[in-house]
Amino acid sequence: MIVTVTGASGYLGRAVAAELVSAGHDVRTLQRRPSRVDGVTDVLGSITDPEAVSRALEGAEGVVHLAAKVSLAGDPAEFRTVNVGGTRTLLEAARRTGASRFVQVSSPSVAHAGASLAGVGADPASPADARGEYARTKAEAELLALAGDSPGMRVVAVRPHLVWGPSDTQLVARIVDRARRGRLPLIDGGRALVDSTYIDNAATGIVAGLHRADEAHGRAFVITNGEPRPVGELLAGICLASGVRPPRWSVPSGLARSAGSLIERAWALRPGADEPPMTRFLAEQLSTAHWFDQRETRRALAWEPAVDIDEGLRRLRAHTEDHA
Numbered sequence: 001m002i003v004t005v006t007g008a009s010g011y012l013g014r015a016v017a018a019e020l021v022s023a024g025h026d027v028r029t030l031q032r033r034p035s036r037v038d039g040v041t042d043v044l045g046s047i048t049d050p051e052a053v054s055r056a057l058e059g060a061e062g063v064v065h066l067a068a069k070v071s072l073a074g075d076p077a078e079f080r081t082v083n084v085g086g087t088r089t090l091l092e093a094a095r096r097t098g099a100s101r102f103v104q105v106s107s108p109s110v111a112h113a114g115a116s117l118a119g120v121g122a123d124p125a126s127p128a129d130a131r132g133e134y135a136r137t138k139a140e141a142e143l144l145a146l147a148g149d150s151p152g153m154r155v156v157a158v159r160p161h162l163v164w165g166p167s168d169t170q171l172v173a174r175i176v177d178r179a180r181r182g183r184l185p186l187i188d189g190g191r192a193l194v195d196s197t198y199i200d201n202a203a204t205g206i207v208a209g210l211h212r213a214d215e216a217h218g219r220a221f222v223i224t225n226g227e228p229r230p231v232g233e234l235l236a237g238i239c240l241a242s243g244v245r246p247p248r249w250s251v252p253s254g255l256a257r258s259a260g261s262l263i264e265r266a267w268a269l270r271p272g273a274d275e276p277p278m279t280r281f282l283a284e285q286l287s288t289a290h291w292f293d294q295r296e297t298r299r300a301l302a303w304e305p306a307v308d309i310d311e312g313l314r315r316l317r318a319h320t321e322d323h324a
Helices: 011-022 050-057 076-097 132-147 171-180 199-211 231-241 253-269 280-287 295-301 309-322
Strands: 002-006 026-031 041-044 062-065 101-105 117-120 154-160 220-223 290-292
Touching: 002 011, 002 050, 011 026, 011 199, 026 050, 041 050, 050 076, 062 076, 062 199, 076 101, 076 132, 101 132, 101 199, 132 154, 154 199, 171 231, 199 220, 199 295, 220 295, 231 309
Parallel strands: 002 026, 002 062, 026 041, 062 101, 101 154, 117 290, 154 220
Antiparallel strands: none
């Protein structure tokens, strides 16, 4: 089918677009800069521009929506414009141009109210309880997308959790940069169990959502490797595979959350290009369990992860050595 992918210049978006090409689809991408994905047709523009969106969706049968403002801090109005307004513009254009399948790429943070998530499924998105502007606006966007599910356009929400892998400029790059500068603490000793998702698995899981839209529509699914590990162990593995010393120092979660709240307020007074070293959301993510029951996801999407964490770390190490 003809499939339009938004946000294909990002790490996960590129992997999804490439996976769709390898599956034999005719892929278009919509983002503000070239996707650099072989075999796709780029449409340059913003998801907040109705004209660009209409051009990208003309004739498309499927839509995979990844474009979003992703940051620990920033102008709340910008988060809302891109994450909520952009999703609304895309949904309206998809209905108007006759798309029959729509995958909203979301995040488990849309259903995280600060407490541990241990062995749960995809709980309902809650903008009122989600932490931080990114999570709140992604929760609103997911609810908006799922409300648009209809016989004419099947909508599926897919929430990949902590996506990482070689060439990752988001999670891995941030971990490595903070560890190198001594700004990556373990909170409560890094004991909280967390799931994560290797990049190849995240891409195939999202594409499975598109392929299985007729069976899985109207629902949200969390995608992970299904291998929960202590966050300190995962951070250490990524750091060692990337050639940097793992974090050694630890702070209590209560102190980290309080400090994060203070730093957030300070950053709001002096916004810039850099991100705060700690936020309350980040402290909660590093100190609470986040692992998910994958049985229903795998059944409904007819999907299994192909790359386990240890193999992913070996690939990350090989990539680091090749680019040293």
